Amino acid sequence: IEKKALKYEGKAKQVFATNNADVLWVHYMDQVTALNGKLKEDFPEKGHFNNLISNLLFDYLTQSGIANHWLANISETDQLVKRVDIIPIEVVTRNYASGHFVSRFDVKPMMPLTPTVQEFYYKSDALDDPFMNDSQILALKLATKEELTDLRIYARQVNEKLVALFKNIGITLVDFKLEFGRTADHQILLADEISPDTMRLVDQSTGESLDKDVFRKHQGDLRVGYQEVLNRLEQFLNQ
């Protein structure tokens, strides 16, 4: 497969066309941003951790029967995915209170959330990703009612699979964000990335963050936690 023109550059990834119209080439960058780009820094190798972690998780979800865009890992920092049109909705799942759930509702961090919380946000840097409810999504024609139902079901399935996986390696999955896309034939696929940039992960024995919160809260080098997550996943999934 050949890499062609850059189609899109986001805050953490570059997406290139390829010689196959149905396949995109995703490059994971070393840049880390927070607060919608207001905090920004380069961490050499960060892209490599996120690419490899995302690969392992998509591979695991594929084996668990969850339809997604992932096709192959092609290098330390690059992967091939099926081309989809991204639905501009960020689907957040929360098992424990953290981040914006804590600041919005003034509850104790790590309060268990039952039932698991699902939230939708409009994917728009210009608007700072505002929260959206179902009727707002429908009125703005971002998704159909059937698609919204599917997004909720897929997010719940992904959560069940990932919670179980991380539990096996001594990590609590606190919350995470998913994005979905539509294929040319209107199938909905899980897309984007699943990495410590998009999840909150807490070490069950030490209570330490193994994710982007280390950067958001200026708690040191985020790569230490990312490396730890990668090591544990590799050891568990390749055994």
Ligand code: C5P
């Ligand atoms: O900031 P908040 O508490 O709403 O984040 C919930 C989860 O979604 C966190 O795991 C965070 O990393 C992820 N997220 C993301 N991209 C965003 C917003 C949140 O990956 N634009």
